Amino acid sequence: xxxxxxxxxxxxxxxxxxxxxxxxxxxxxxxxxxxxxxxxxxxxxxxxxxxxxxxxxxxxxxxxxxxxxxxxxxxxxxxxxxxxxxxxxxxxxxxxxxxxxxxxxxxxxxxxxxxxxxxxxxxxxxxxxxxxxxxxxxxxxxxxxxxxxxxxxxxxxxxxxxxxxxxxxxxxxxxxxxxxxxxxxxxxxx
Numbered sequence: 723x724x725x726x727x728x729x730x731x732x733x734x735x736x737x738x739x740x741x742x743x744x745x746x747x748x749x750x751x752x753x754x755x756x757x758x759x760x761x762x763x764x765x766x767x768x769x770x771x772x773x774x775x776x777x778x779x780x781x782x783x784x785x786x787x788x789x790x791x792x793x794x795x796x797x798x799x800x801x802x803x804x805x806x807x808x809x810x811x812x813x814x815x816x817x818x819x820x821x822x823x824x825x826x827x828x829x830x831x832x833x834x835x836x837x838x839x840x841x842x843x844x845x846x847x848x849x850x851x852x853x854x855x856x857x858x859x860x861x862x863x864x865x866x867x868x869x870x871x872x873x874x875x876x877x878x879x880x881x882x883x884x885x886x887x888x889x890x891x892x893x894x895x896x897x898x899x900x901x902x903x904x905x906x907x908x909x910x911x912x
Contacts, residue, residue: 801857
């Protein structure tokens, strides 16, 4: 029973996170859906998570650390979407093509996050994150090895050609250079 006269027995009214770091990343990703990474602030992420601005610094010493965590989470999401697309297509060559289509769709659905991952040096500068170790890159490399075995090209060449195609389409779309819808994505990455 709560004693209304005892302030220590009253229920706490402040918001408490079991995992504040994850909550901050989640809010940062949500905010990136509406703005670019340059305009995102630690204070804004704290406010969105319902915590004080100073509490953010327990998990992220500066904006670069937060942006690095957001980019790493975004890269993990991209890898998960590509894996799901490959599995839905039945794997093999059809699965590899599905991963490329998933890449472009991810970019279109998450432009600020995509740019943070691929158009800034944030992940390559991170000491604890190697983009080459991501699921997205592992999928690309494994499929490039398979494709190279089928057509006799070098796996590295096939990986670069494939990534260049989907990344180029994604960036052209994000930069407003081309209009592309799902049907065109399917037609171009076939």
